[in-house]
Amino acid sequence: MLIDDRQAMSAAYKAQIEKLGIPISAGRYRELREYADENRIRISGFRNFVGDIETIKKILDDIYEIGQDFPKILDERAGVVLELDYDMDDEDFATTDSGHIIRLNASYFSDVNKMSAEYERLANEKHFVYGSDWRAIGRHEAGHVVANVYSIEPLDIAFGIKNTTRKVELFEFLKRDLSLYSTAYEDGREIISESFSCYYSKIDNLFVKEFVQACMDISGKDR
Numbered sequence: 636m637l638i639d640d641r642q643a644m645s646a647a648y649k650a651q652i653e654k655l656g657i658p659i660s661a662g663r664y665r666e667l668r669e670y671a672d673e674n675r676i677r678i679s680g681f682r683n684f685v686g687d688i689e690t691i692k693k694i695l696d697d698i699y700e701i702g703q704d705f706p707k708i709l710d711e712r713a714g715v716v717l718e719l720d721y722d723m724d725d726e727d728f729a730t731t732d733s734g735h736i737i738r739l740n741a742s743y744f745s746d747v748n749k750m751s752a753e754y755e756r757l758a759n760e761k762h763f764v765y766g767s768d769w770r771a772i773g774r775h776e777a778g779h780v781v782a783n784v785y786s787i788e789p790l791d792i793a794f795g796i797k798n799t800t801r802k803v804e805l806f807e808f809l810k811r812d813l814s815l816y817s818t819a820y821e822d823g824r825e826i827i828s829e830s831f832s833c834y835y836s837k838i839d840n841l842f843v844k845e846f847v848q849a850c851m852d853i854s855g856k857d858r
């Protein structure tokens with residue numbers, strides 16, 4: 636039965652890919668793989684990628700840039716693994732699993748125009764950082780990896796910056812000043828990811844500057 640299930644799954648998976656287009660050539664795949672190697676980021680699942688590899692290269696660039704400030708995310712074993720996933724629902728552009736595996740939603744990443752339009756709609760509503768674009772997606776997820784790899788507690792840092800211990804007050808501030816999504820979880824896990832979106836998208840924000848500096852202080856101790 637298990638084997639039948641697996642075969643059914645892989646047929647469904649194949650159908651998902653075929654719906655989106657034709658996978659990249661072996662040459663393009665090799666080019667992407669070499670680019671990832673140069674950036675010291677492992678990739679997985681891109682053999683079946685149907686989009687433009689330049690889109691993925693930009694995400695690799697964005698993660699690499701953050702790795703210059705937080706080098707452990709480029710660590711050979713514990714660092715980022717970038718994975719393409721055809722099974723994600725439309726709710727997420729990307730997610731971070733097991734602390735360091737960044738999964739990209741193939742249905743968005745195979746069509747950068749669709750992804751860009753959808754992301755910008757959400758940023759305009761301040762659901763995500765106002766003024767940011769789809770490039771913030773990789774920066775956001777890299778923020779989660781930094782939090783995990785350096786054991787950063789985003790909520791504690793944010794409380795310290797705002798000099799309060801009242802979560803309601805803090806979250807009201809973040810909704811106005813950063814993004815609605817930064818308050819999506821009570822444990823504050825989205826504060827670091829949305830701060831990284833903002834900071835590395837070069838959007839000026841005083842809270843974010845202080846927040847990322849505090850993260851850098853922690854990573855410096857740990858280096």
Ligand SMILES: [Zn+2]
Pocket residue numbers: 775779825828
């Ligand atoms: Zn997140």
